[in-house]
Amino acid sequence: MVRFIEENTKTMEKEIGNKSNNDVTTTTKNKKQVLQDINNGGGLINSLVDSMRACSPTHLKSLMKQTSWLTEYPSALDMFEEILHASQGKQIVMFLDYDGTLSPIVDDPDRAFMSRKMRRTVKKLANCFPTAIVSGRCREKVYNFVKLTELYYAGSHGMDIKGPEQGSIYMEDSKSLLCQPATEFLPMIDEVCQKLIKQTKLTPGAKVENNKFCVSVHFRRVDENNWSDLANQVRSVMKDYPKLRLCEGRKVLEIRPIIKWDKGKALEFLLESLGYANCADVFPLYIGDDRTDEDAFKILRERRQGLGILVSKFPKETNASYSLQDPDEVMDFLRRLVEWKQLRSGA
Numbered sequence: 001m002v003r004f005i006e007e008n009t010k011t012m013e014k015e016i017g018n019k020s021n022n023d024v025t026t027t028t029k030n031k032k033q034v035l036q037d038i039n040n041g042g043g044l045i046n047s048l049v050d051s052m053r054a055c056s057p058t059h060l061k062s063l064m065k066q067t068s069w070l071t072e073y074p075s076a077l078d079m080f081e082e083i084l085h086a087s088q089g090k091q092i093v094m095f096l097d098y099d100g101t102l103s104p105i106v107d108d109p110d111r112a113f114m115s116r117k118m119r120r121t122v123k124k125l126a127n128c129f130p131t132a133i134v135s136g137r138c139r140e141k142v143y144n145f146v147k148l149t150e151l152y153y154a155g156s157h158g159m160d161i162k163g164p165e166q167g168s169i170y171m172e173d174s175k176s177l178l179c180q181p182a183t184e185f186l187p188m189i190d191e192v193c194q195k196l197i198k199q200t201k202l203t204p205g206a207k208v209e210n211n212k213f214c215v216s217v218h219f220r221r222v223d224e225n226n227w228s229d230l231a232n233q234v235r236s237v238m239k240d241y242p243k244l245r246l247c248e249g250r251k252v253l254e255i256r257p258i259i260k261w262d263k264g265k266a267l268e269f270l271l272e273s274l275g276y277a278n279c280a281d282v283f284p285l286y287i288g289d290d291r292t293d294e295d296a297f298k299i300l301r302e303r304r305q306g307l308g309i310l311v312s313k314f315p316k317e318t319n320a321s322y323s324l325q326d327p328d329e330v331m332d333f334l335r336r337l338v339e340w341k342q343l344r345s346g347a
């Protein structure tokens with residue numbers, strides 16, 4: 001396991017361009033270039049603002065018609081039987097993103113609560129299958145929203161992984177499972193976070209969130225006319241930190257260490273920890289709504305194992321195989337999985 005981490009956490013200056021988790025969802029070819037320029041200190045502020053605009057799904061509506069998109073990425077509810085068929089004889093392992101997947105997207109990140117019904121469903125799910133939450137938020141924060149001790153948690157985009165507090169039937173000594181491949185960056189992240197708070201305080205609506213191994217700069221509540229100011233402020237801080245990179249989520253700029261670690265690596269690490277490293281009898285199911293989830297979808301495609309489900313009401317480029325519209329549909333899908341499993345085990 002130590003080797004797994006070492007091999008995967010070497011700095012990746014050279015690889016940034018190829019491996020950025022924004023690759024797949026880049027709406028225009030030069031958006032990747034834009035982020036590289038920002039990351040490398042080039043500072044194309046206008047282009048960063050374009051890129052921020054593209055964070056909003058409404059800007060992607062015209063990319064493909066909904067109907068043809070749904071033909072390519074059918075509803076996981078409609079394809080439920082096919083999914084079960086593909087998983088036959090294999091151990092299903094569940095990976096769930098939090099924001100936009102288990103909880104609806106809201107204006108205030110501190111109020112992104114999941115419903116009681118969803119919590120009950122996820123609890124039942126974890127009784128049926130090994131289940132992990134994989135989030136961009138810091139692990140403690142996402143745990144405080146989910147509050148289930150039977151889950152694996154991968155916070156800070158997978159850079160902070162911990163086994164279930166209450167132990168697990170799927171892993172011996174799961175309580176001691178801890179993987180934090182970016183600890184050396186903690187002081188830098190704290191410093192950058194303080195600078196970003198200071199720099200952005202004059203931009204109404206901007207919110208800087210310290211996610212321990214990464215930082216989020218939210219612009220959901222920033223007037224679009226002020227986005228270029230915000231981009232300037234972020235850029236002015238980032239230019240002094242070549243070991244950090246900038247990515248995007250939903251109306252959020254994510255600042256992360258340039259290590260070769262993301263939600264895809266977290267998925268692989270957890271599969272290995274669960275004893276499924278070189279195993280054909282495993283069927284990982286990853287459900288997520290965000291660009292950072294694409295790294296995990298991509299890994300599943302590369303491994304030809306399990307499948308990814310994108311949560312989106314709008315057509316988006318994705319490495320997922322199926323889609324669900326919103327957290328309500330996610331809950332329906334999870335419930336059906338639980339019912340199916342309970343029926344099979346005669347519970």
Ligand SMILES: O=P(O)(O)OC[C@H]1O[C@H](O[C@H]2O[C@H](CO)[C@@H](O)[C@H](O)[C@H]2O)[C@H](O)[C@@H](O)[C@@H]1O
Pocket residue numbers: 097098099100104105106107108109110112134135136137209211216218220249250251252254290292
């Ligand atoms: O990987 P995730 O669990 O999806 O976390 C990604 C980011 O989610 C949160 O921000 C997003 O949700 C907020 C609440 O609905 C919303 O206000 C914001 O616009 C979204 O980007 C979280 O606050 C970030 O720290 C996470 O990185």
